[in-house]
Amino acid sequence: MPEIQSSSSGLSDTQLKWSYFFVSNKLLLRKILVVILILINCGLWGYAIAGFSFWALDYQRLSNQTNGLLYNPSSVLLSIEAVKPQPLNVSDIQSFGGDNNRYDLMSEVVNPNADWLAEFDYAFIDHASTTKYPGFALPGQRKILLALAQDSASARLEISNIKWTKITGFAAIKNNHDRFLLENDTFIPAAKKGDPSRVKFSLTNQSPYSYWEAGIVVFLYSGSNIAAVNYITIPQFLSESKRDIELNWTRPLPNVDSLEIIPEVNYLNSNNLMSPAS
Numbered sequence: 001m002p003e004i005q006s007s008s009s010g011l012s013d014t015q016l017k018w019s020y021f022f023v024s025n026k027l028l029l030r031k032i033l034v035v036i037l038i039l040i041n042c043g044l045w046g047y048a049i050a051g052f053s054f055w056a057l058d059y060q061r062l063s064n065q066t067n068g069l070l071y072n073p074s075s076v077l078l079s080i081e082a083v084k085p086q087p088l089n090v091s092d093i094q095s096f097g098g099d100n101n102r103y104d105l106m107s108e109v110v111n112p113n114a115d116w117l118a119e120f121d122y123a124f125i126d127h128a129s130t131t132k133y134p135g136f137a138l139p140g141q142r143k144i145l146l147a148l149a150q151d152s153a154s155a156r157l158e159i160s161n162i163k164w165t166k167i168t169g170f171a172a173i174k175n176n177h178d179r180f181l182l183e184n185d186t187f188i189p190a191a192k193k194g195d196p197s198r199v200k201f202s203l204t205n206q207s208p209y210s211y212w213e214a215g216i217v218v219f220l221y222s223g224s225n226i227a228a229v230n231y232i233t234i235p236q237f238l239s240e241s242k243r244d245i246e247l248n249w250t251r252p253l254p255n256v257d258s259l260e261i262i263p264e265v266n267y268l269n270s271n272n273l274m275s276p277a278s
Contacts, residue, residue, distance in 0.1 A: 085116040085164045088137060093124070095153035096228055099251040105147040106229050107157045111137035117165040117268045123147075126155040135159075136266045139170045144217045144262065146231050167268060177267035179207040187220065187256050196248040199230075201261055204242040210274035211237045215264040218247055222254045236274065237265075 022029070091108040105124045118137040123130055124147040137143040145157065167173070185201035199218055214237040220228040230247045237243070266272050
């Protein structure tokens with residue numbers, strides 16, 4: 001049935017009924033609205049009071065934890081100790097030679113940290129020499145420190161100015177950089193008195209990186225004992241390049257049974273990496 005509109009007001013019967021309902025129940029509706037607002041307000045206050053009550057009940061535990069950190073920092077110190085680098089392990093000094101009162105001094109340094117690079121200065125100090133040399137130890141590396149042709153077999157090793165650098169993803173970096181191919185390594189003893197003993201070998205840089213400087217340590221062994229040691233530096237060791245190298249010992253050597261050749265390249269130092277245009 002079509003809705004009838006009032007001719008005087010222009011409102012339909014439904015609109016008139018709703019208008020009458022609101023006018024007749026205005027006070028009741030206001031009371032209902034007030035009650036709803038009161039309930040919402042009580043709910044909010046209840047939530048706040050409950051939260052404060054839970055905090056108050058837990059306050060003593062939180063206070064004990066805070067005091068434990070402030071006055072009993074052993075747990076914090078243990079955490080710091082767990083992440084900081086461990087010190088280098090340094091061996092006693094060994095000396096070789098003695099002919100013409102000249103000695104080669106050697107000490108072994110081990111970096112026990114799997115993700116820290118150590119860079120430092122070192123010196124074999126005796127009554128005549130205090131010369132400092134730059135050194136480094138890659139993560140987990142056994143590093144040989146040398147001072148050749150020294151005046152005395154007695155000295156102490158001083159390591160100073162240690163700089164630690166945190167290395168992320170060292171295994172992948174090593175796999176990409178530490179790619180040196182050693183070939184044709186041969187020991188040639190002196191043919192007669194006065195002639196030098198020699199070690200010859202070739203080394204190829206198979207990595208895609210070029211280095212301003214690459215060091216090589218060579219050990220000669222008589223049985224299980226180190227008979228002699230030597231060191232050489234290769235400048236500008238380019239990627240995919242091959243170097244033929246020869247080292248000499250002018251002093252007499254015992255019977256040499258084997259040799260060990262160790263490339264030492266600090267590929268974690270950006271200053272040692274040559275740019276492609278170099």
